Amino acid sequence: MEVPMSCWIRISEINGTTLNSxxxxxxxxxxxxxxxxxxxxxxxxxxxxxxxxxxxxxxSEEEYEFEAQIRWQRQIEPPFFHYGLSLHLEDTEKEKINAELRALAGARKIKVL
Structure with a gap:
């Protein structure tokens, strides 16, 4: 992202214990x-x-909610922690994300690496 974008996370499970945060x-x-x-x-x-x-x-236009699992955590810039998440996406969701990312790249809102 050129500028970090706000999103939201809800923790649903820690070590196999279900919770509703x-x-x-x-x-x-x-x-x-x-x-x-x-x-x-x-x-x-x-x-x-x-x-x-x-x-x-x-x-951009559509709101998404994806299942995710935290894969790693690092404190790169205190007081912030960075987390790597794997997203569990269906093939159709992957295609939608790809299309949205291409549109955002075309509008220069993200940088493609």
Whole structure:
């Protein structure tokens, strides 16, 4: 992303225990059809816990909600923590994301690497 985009995460499971957390606003740093990187001040201790949740975001017109799993956590820029999430997407969802990313790249709102 040229500028981080607001999105939301809701934790649904920690170490196999189901829970129903509230939505927390986070910054979307980058995204691909398989995963994304977010930034927040929340320390979720992901290195010692298996954390699953739902990521809600709006790239352009349509709002999406995807199942996600936190794969890694790093404190790159204190007080913020960066998290790598794998997104569990259906093939149709992957195609929608690709189309939206191409449109955002065309509008120069994101940088393609």
């Amino acid at each position: 509230r939505l927390a606003e986070v910054d979307l740093i980058d995204i691909s059809k398989g995963g994304c990187r977010i930034r927040t001040q929340l320390d979720l201790h992901a290195s010692s816990n298996l954390i699953k949740g739902m990521l809600r975001l709006k790239l």
